[in-house]
Amino acid sequence: MTSPKYDFRQFQEELARLERKPATPAPAKPLGKKATAALRMSIAREEFLALRQRHGLSVADVVAFFPEEEGIAYLQGLIAAAQARPRRRTSPQV
Template sequence: MSLQKDAFRRFQEELAALDQQIEKRSTEQRSTKKQTAKQAAMSAMEKAKMEFLALRERHKLTVADVVAFFPEEEGIAYLQSLIAQVNAKPKRGRKPKSSGSDA
């Protein structure tokens, strides 16, 4: 069991390092580029998501392992968002017009 806890500890340390890198990048971006707040937040979120997924793959963690890191309420909300994404119906396109006289 200590091997699993050690992997979790390393995972948490790497997440903390990523958070620090993201914070550093965002402060550098503010001083070098003038972006809207919404664009900066989206790009930071996308980078964080990609880095997080890479960490998850590297440590071969399951969704249950990842959810266990969060407080119970956040874990439940995360699972609900995953379920909602899976159950979301795709957009329907327009139906083609029928000629009206098929006989």
């Protein structure tokens, strides 16, 4: 009885074939300077927010990290979330 052979060499060839495929397709058009800067900033923002959540950083750390306008917008969002309460139902007037 012969069994199909799957040797280490075949495994290496399949692995090399997978590595040759590009993981992500390259963009069709190169990004401009502003788009590249915005992309870098968004990646940094996501990483910082993950660090903030993981390490429990304070609001002051967040405000100091982001540009002034975004820091203020973040603080306003925190204030709005703290003040947002469900509306009270009014009782019918008798």
